[in-house]
Amino acid sequence: MNTPLVPANVDLTDFDWMPFDFQRLFGSDTWALSNDAEKVAAITLWGKSWYQRPAGSLPSDDRILASAQFSGAMGRWKRVKEMALRGWRLCDDGRYYHPVVCEKALEAWLEKLSQRLSSGAGNAKRWGIDFDASPIEADIADARRFLVALNPQSRALMKRRSSGVPSGPKKPPTGNAGGIPPGFPSGSQETRTGTGTETFHFVGNSSENPNTEGVGEGSSAHLPANVAAAIAMRKAGVHDAHPQFEPLLQFIAEGGRVEAIAAIAAQAVKNGKGRMAYVVSTARGQLQDAQLAPRIGGGKPSQAELGQSNRDIAAAWSGVVIDSEDFHAAH
Numbered sequence: 001m002n003t004p005l006v007p008a009n010v011d012l013t014d015f016d017w018m019p020f021d022f023q024r025l026f027g028s029d030t031w032a033l034s035n036d037a038e039k040v041a042a043i044t045l046w047g048k049s050w051y052q053r054p055a056g057s058l059p060s061d062d063r064i065l066a067s068a069q070f071s072g073a074m075g076r077w078k079r080v081k082e083m084a085l086r087g088w089r090l091c092d093d094g095r096y097y098h099p100v101v102c103e104k105a106l107e108a109w110l111e112k113l114s115q116r117l118s119s120g121a122g123n124a125k126r127w128g129i130d131f132d133a134s135p136i137e138a139d140i141a142d143a144r145r146f147l148v149a150l151n152p153q154s155r156a157l158m159k160r161r162s163s164g165v166p167s168g169p170k171k172p173p174t175g176n177a178g179g180i181p182p183g184f185p186s187g188s189q190e191t192r193t194g195t196g197t198e199t200f201h202f203v204g205n206s207s208e209n210p211n212t213e214g215v216g217e218g219s220s221a222h223l224p225a226n227v228a229a230a231i232a233m234r235k236a237g238v239h240d241a242h243p244q245f246e247p248l249l250q251f252i253a254e255g256g257r258v259e260a261i262a263a264i265a266a267q268a269v270k271n272g273k274g275r276m277a278y279v280v281s282t283a284r285g286q287l288q289d290a291q292l293a294p295r296i297g298g299g300k301p302s303q304a305e306l307g308q309s310n311r312d313i314a315a316a317w318s319g320v321v322i323d324s325e326d327f328h329a330a331h
Contacts, residue, residue, distance in 0.1 A: 004091045005102040005150060005244070007142050010054040010109045018050045019104045024240065027275070034083045041077075041084035044068065046101050055109065056102035057095040058088070089246075099150055099244050106147040107156040113140050151242045152227055153234055225252045232262035233279060237269035241276045248276075251284045260287070 025031055030042055048068050049058045058065065066077035088096040117136045124131030147154050223231070226243040229252065233241035251261065261283045268279050 002089050002091045002097075004054065004057070004093050004095070005089070005097040005099060006054045006056050006106055006109075006146055007139070008054050008093075009139065010056070010105055010143070012055040012105060012108055012112070013051050013053070015050070015108060015112075018047060019108070021100070021104070024100065027240075028087075029277075030083065030086045034086075038080045038083035041080040042086070045084055045088075046098065049096075049098060049101050050105065055105035057091075057097050060090055060094055060096055099242070103147065103150045103154065103242075106143050106150065107154060110140065110143050110147070110156050113143065149227070150244050152231055225258055229258045229261050232258055233265040233276060236262060236265035236274075238265045238274045238276050238279055241265075241279075245276055245280065247280045247284060251280055251287065254284070254287060255291075256283055256287050 031039065034042060045058060045065070045068070049056050052058060062074065062077065062081070065081075066074045085096065087100070088098050091097050113136055117133055117140070120131045120133065120136070123129070144157060147157060224243070226249055229248060230241045230243040230245075248261075261279065264283045264286070265274070265279045268274050268282065273279075
């Protein structure tokens with residue numbers, strides 16, 4: 001089970017539209033492997049989830065999902081269920097969440113909160129009344145933390161807010177912080193723009209996430225390993241990289257190094273294979289080969305040996321062209 005990917009209060013039921021990233025859709029394995037009925041079912045579920053509370057989620061009840069698709073025809077639903085729910089995660093609250101839909105929902109939620117904050121401040125000034133912005137500011141800070149965990153390079157995190165609209169408290173807001181996705185430290189972060197580079201500041205125990213080697217100096221060394229790996233891949237040119245990709249989390253858990261995946265990403269982009277699914281699959285394969293390789297005297301390879309093995313194998317890929325590319329599981 002997983003922690004929900006958005007705060008429980010994300011409500012977009014008053015939105016008349018839902019953003020759709022067709023480039024990611026058409027490059028996804030869901031689109032490549034689905035038949036027409038499964039494609040329709042998948043898109044229907046994404047749309048239905050947008051108007052759920054929290055947005056980006058669905059109930060894990062087959063009767064409700066069948067009703068949403070086929071007016072309760074359970075047999076038809078079961079025929080498309082596996083592909084229609086591809087990419088969805090069943091979380092601790094008993095609901096399904098889709099990382100891409102949740103990413104878009106958080107971006108829309110931040111826009112809604114910013115507008116609410118700006119309107120409240122404007123009305124208070126116009127009518128000379130008090131306006132308590134702290135609950136909205138806390139919601140903004142909470143939403144930003146969840147969005148960083150899904151896509152640390154989201155444009156919504158880089159936007160400059162209008163005058164008088166704060167970017168969120170610099171200290172952790174009071175209340176329940178238990179809804180933050182696993183591997184992401186509680187605390188605050190902010191982004192700085194203006195130079196074309198982004199710096200993420202986190203408050204947390206960096207010793208809990210030692211696997212951040214090779215991502216550069218400064219605050220990047222304090223990022224959770226999965227976030228650092230996603231940023232490293234993006235810097236290498238893997239533009240669909242995001243930190244909550246399940247195979248990436250498995251790579252980190254298996255002992256994979258950020259330094260190694262960064263090297264593999266750079267080589268993959270050079271060879272025209274700059275997709276996250278391909279990079280992570282290659283990195284995991286190399287890591288597993290290194291762990292299974294015979295060693296004189298036996299024993300488990302050290303982290304340093306695994307990292308060097310990853311780098312050596314990555315270098316050996318230079319000039320190699322693969323005919324079949326794994327697609328990024330965006331949907």
